[in-house]
Amino acid sequence: MDAAISLLLFSAAVISMQVPVEKSLSDLYVLQREDDLLKIWGREARFDGVEMLSDFKFVFPKSGGFVDAGGNVLWISGNAEACKNILVSEAFFLDENLKRTSLRVGVCLDRAA
Secondary structure, eight states: OHHHHHHHHHHHHHHHOOOOOOOOSHHHHHHHHHHHHHHHHHHHTOOOHHHHHHHHHHHSTTOOEEEEETTEEEEESSOGGGOSOEEEEEEEEEOTTOOEEEEEEEEETTSOO
């Protein structure tokens, strides 16, 4: 009787285990790099579009995407229609006058490195 119960429990445990799905970690890697850019821009607290584009191209040299600083969207290597799969990160920052600035960075995953 004990052997049957043990076998039943073992069978239930084996059946309940699922094989992990193989997934690429490239999306997570892109999100981490986007987050790094947002942290750096937030620390500098100077949202210069030209400098932000330069930073984007340094971090994502083979990718297109966009940088949005307070509603001013700057596209890198194309536009939204050209990219079918884009990954976006967003952060909000307050200046010394408590004025809220929204920063967004998006990377086109079709060409992400």
